[in-house]
Amino acid sequence: MPEYGPDTLTIFDTPDAWSGMIWVRTQCTTNASNYFSCETGDCGTGQPECQDPPPTYPVTLLHFTIDHSLVSYEVSLNHGYNDVPVRIQPDGGTLVGGSRACPVVDCIQDLSSVCPSTLVAKNKAGWAVGCFSPCDAFKDPKYCCTGSYTGPRCLPNEYSETFKQLCSLAHTYPGDKDPPFYKCNGAKAYNITFCPF
Template sequence: MYPTLLNIIPSVVHMAFLYFFLLVISSCGVDAMVFTLQNRCNKTIWPGIQASGGQPLLMEGGLELKPLQSRNLTAPKGWSGRFWGRTGCTFNVYGLGTCTTGDCGSGIYCNGAGGEPPASLAEFTLDSPVDFYDVSLLDGYNIPISIIPQDDSGLCPSVRCDTDLNLHCPPNLLVRGDRGQIVACKSACTAFQSPEFCCTGQFQNPNRCKPTKYSQYFKRACPTSFTYAFDDMTSTFTCRESDYVIRIQQ
C-alpha cells in the first residue's frame, strides 16, 4: 500500500518540529553563559562586577554572599568584564557604605565602577565559540580566587590563586586595616607607580619589562595567575562555550 497524504503530513510536521526544537536548543547554548559565584570563606563577602565598555551590567555590579552561599548570573554572548571579592564591608539599609578591600565607592552595587586596588581579579571575554579568561594580580591581591570551567570536554584548565599571599607579603607592599591587621598585598605597580614596575614609558615592551622580585613572589604562589603586564603567555586561557564557577575562599 502506498502512503497517503494523511500518513505523510504527521511525519513531516514531526520532523519540522524536531528540527525547530534542536535549533532552539543549540542556539541557547551559545547565546548565554552562566557564572556561578561561590563563597567558600567563613565570612560574608561582597563580590563586585565590572563590565567592559558597552557591555551590560550584571546584578547592578555587586551582591552579598554569605558563608558557603552561591549565586548564578547569566551573561550574554560576547560579554566581557571582571569579578572580585570585597571584604570588611559595612552597608546601611539603603546599601550605602564602604569596604576594607575592593571598595568601589558606590555601596553594595558598584554600578559600573571598578574596585580599588589591591584586589584579586577574575577576568573574562566571552567571544563564542572561544572564551578567554584569567586570574589577574596586576591590581594586587586581597583574597584567594579561582576560575573553574564547567565545559563538557573537561579540557579547559582551572585557574587558581588559592594561596593566602597576605601571609608573606613583602613589607613595602602590605596594606593594613583599621585595627592594624593585614588585609591585602599591593602589586609593585600599585605600590611604586614607576615605569619599570608598570611596564609603561620606555618599559612598554616585553624586552624591557621583565619579572621583578615582587611579581615573582606572586608567580611562585599562583603560577597560573597574571602577575605583571607581559605575563600573558602563562596566564591567559581559552575554552569553548563553557559556564564558569568563580570561587572566592580563605
C-alpha cells in the same frame, strides 16, 4: 545588594558577548548616611555597583571575555591580592587550538606570608587586609610596564616572581603571559569559587 554566605551557590547569566571583571570585596559596611564602602574592592562612589575596576586596591581580579561559546579567562594579581583565594573551573569545553580540556585557573595560596612590608595593605585599625602590587604601591613605570618599560622591556620583577612561586596559574605583573590568557570553546559554565577549601 544581596549578600551571600558560606557554601552558597549563585548562578549568573551573561549576554552572548560580554567582557569584564569579577572580584571579591571585603569588610563592606553602610554608614548612617547610607554610604557603602569596603576595605578592599570598593567602588569609591558610596554605591554597591561599580561601572569600572575598583579604585581601592589591592584586589584579586578575574578577567572574562565572552563571545558566544568562546570564553577567555584569567586570574590577575596585577592590582595585588586581597586575601581571598579564588578558582575558575570550566565545566567541559576544550582549549582553542588544541584538544586539551579547558584548565582550572586559580590562586589559592596565602600570599600574605610572602608579602613584603612595603606592599602590605592595612585597614584603619592597622590590620593587614592584603598585598599591593608594586605598580600600585610605588607608581614606578618599571613595575607598571609603562613609559620606556613597555613591550619587551616589560619584565618580571622580584615581587612578581615571589608571587608566581605560590600562584603559578595567575598573572603577576602587567606583561605576564605565563600562563596564557586561556581561550576555551564550548564549556557549559565557569564555576568561580571563593575560598575553595
